[in-house]
Amino acid sequence: MTTKYSEDHEWVTVDGDVGTVGITDHAQGQLGDIVFVELPEVGSTVEAGTECGVVESVKAASELYTPVSGEIVEANEALEAEPSLANTAPTGDGWFFKVKLSDASELDGLMDEAAYKEFCAD
């Protein structure tokens, strides 16, 4: 399994042809207390780099982007019920959705962990 990162501060971990997507620890720290998420519908198709949901902190709403294209195969219902999971476990139980990749080569355009850390430090 490989994990890649987008400039929009999402991570995607790929297992076979399914990618699990969430927001990074850096992103949740910047957003602050997350109180609401709106996730893409299962069965819908999403395109890399486009808006597919919403993350709301106490103070403000932010768009959720998908780092990869494909069909949504699962949305994290536990996160919808308890949005603070995105704060407490952003790379674990606080994942957002799973997407069946339509173009695995998109992963090559994303950052690895070292590159993402450098990106955040800039």
Next chain:
Amino acid sequence: MAEPQDQTDTFLATPLDAFHRDIGGRMVPFAGYAMPVQYPAGIIAEHRQTREAASLFDVSHMGQVVLSGGAEIVALERLVPGDIEALKPGRMRYTMLTNEAGGIIDDLMITRADGHLFVVVNAARFDVDMAHLRANLGDGVDIEVLEGRGLLALQGPAAAAALAELAPATAEMPFMSSMETDLDGIAARVNRCGYTGEDGFEISVAGGDAEALARKLLADDRVEPAGLGARDTLRLEAGLCLYGQDIDETTTPVEAGLIWTISKRRRAEGGFPGADVIQGQIAGGAPRRLVGIAPEGRAPARSGTAIASPGGAAVGTVTSGAFGPTVESPVAMGYVDAAFAEPGTALELDLRGKPVAATVAALPFAPHRYYKP
């Protein structure tokens, strides 16, 4: 080539700037100042701390002004609908500067002190307010801006016990009263008031004493620091207006539900800018009203969200909205046509193109718990 300037360098600093950075405050621009929006605990924890124990807020960005000279009471009454003449020494009042259309130039706190009025105004309106006061108070009033002073808000059910450790007499102060006192060696003006719906105090001290006072108060186990983020969710749950969002030069005190700030005498006599409009709305009703709005579900409705009748026409706009940590649901305020202002009225919000049901809610969302002896 010149180095690009650090953006925060261009913002004003309160006397507690270094202190905020030292204790992990996340600094953001606000009304021209660098201010802490939150500390490491986060907005929800800081909000709950304020409702359950006590929090310390830096509100030194607000303008502190002294009006004196002998004519200040009469002169100020010509600019505000509040009853300043009836204000007893040592008492304070919430009122607003109005314009000729009955709109609100700013909302402000006025304290009647010994031989002068002590006035606190919004940071974002300070320049506008000062120009207005200088142009309209007249020759008999001296205006002194207390530049660089600190203003600390200690808020929450444990605030009185915590402040009593430094000055026991403050514990018995009536709500909306003021005293000059010594807080364990620091000269201060203490006002029993706030912007959270909780009991508490706003404490004005010399800028050089602000950090020492903050450290004394935070040394108390019951007190934690809180930032502007929690201040906003607390005031919204308490149904208190924020200038620039819920009230501005186009909204009247009657539309904003602030009739309670205008005494019987002032309603009858008028004598303040826009009195004809405001008296007319008091008598005949305002065309729109600021109301509490409870959206269904968990999605917050933010400022600017369109409000309609269910499945029907537009009836208003949300002016403030957030998630309320105490009520554990989204809370909002907004203006609606007067016919839709009754608590319980069904509304529909447009959240990013999706209709979300909402209800007009009685304000405040969280009950006020001001000090009663």
